[in-house]
Amino acid sequence: KAGVTQTPRYLIKTRGQQVTLSCSPISGHRSVSWYQQTPGQGLQFLFEYFSETQRNKGNFPGRFSGRQFSNSRSEMNVSTLELGDSALYLCASSLARRDKNTEAFFGQGTRLTVV
């Protein structure tokens, strides 16, 4: 079974630009969560999508948005990039079954550098 796939792996953008990151979950997983990882800040939750609906959102500005498609693939978009947006962006997919342990499987992440 293929794991969680994130593209691209590395990205360099300039301030003010926008960027779109992609995440393909494990087949059959309907929940996709996005996290921002920076040194010293750990894993900061961005948002979670389930069946094409955003059902949880972290404390990030509106410049951060996302969506999920009918095949459960998800994209996140960051507009008007700032230097502080430089980070590793991780997505995680899970079955999200209420009655079962729903281990989250992480992708390898997209390393975004804003210059």
Next chain:
Amino acid sequence: GENVEQHPSTLSVQEGDSAVIKCTYSDSASNYFPWYKQELGKRPQLIIDIRSNVGEKKDQRIAVTLNKTAKHFSLHITETQPEDSAVYFCAARLNSGGYQKVTFGTGTKLQVIP
């Protein structure tokens, strides 16, 4: 919402010694507590988890304990080895309105000194 605090942020131990990482959570409705290990340059991977109806779980050299009353849980690694060096994240899962939300701690960088 749920808040997860994790301590210490960094931990250095001699090879063969034990390491303990502690986490507290705020919402008593949280019912699932996974621990993830992230090696340098790699993705976080689940190493052990515990549900709220269990007080302790062990898997070889690693164990997790849960105190629901105090709302804290801990990761114990015995006989540490250099390959245990990594960042460890605790997390708490909360069922909210029929959905689940996982909140992560800020991570502990463990260094095992040979």
